[in-house]
Amino acid sequence: MQTLEGKKLHEEIGFAGLRAQATAVGLLQLTIELRRVGVLDEGALERVKNAIADDLALSPPYHVTREQHRHTVKERLNRLFAGNETLSEGRP
Secondary structure (H helix, E strand, O other): OOOHHHHHHHHHHHHHOOOOHHHHHHHHHHHHHHHHOOOOOHHHHHHHHHHHHHHHOOOOOOOOOHHHHHHHHHHHHHHHHOOOOOOOOOOO
16 A cells, blocks of 8 residues: 555656656666666665556556556566566557
């Protein structure tokens, strides 16, 4: 369950317009670079992915549960951060 703090951050990020694909690509690249030079360890990377998955789970598609949506998002994040998937227009 998301905390009140997490929900507030979710709203503030949305108000700032940081849901754009370019922002996601920048975050992904920054995280990969920080991991590559040893600034982020595996635990930190997992916390980053969990924070993203938790936030996206706040608004799942109507036909799936929040837990199912979070699981799908987390799997996709694992592939993205491993370099096995790319961000593209029109993908859920």
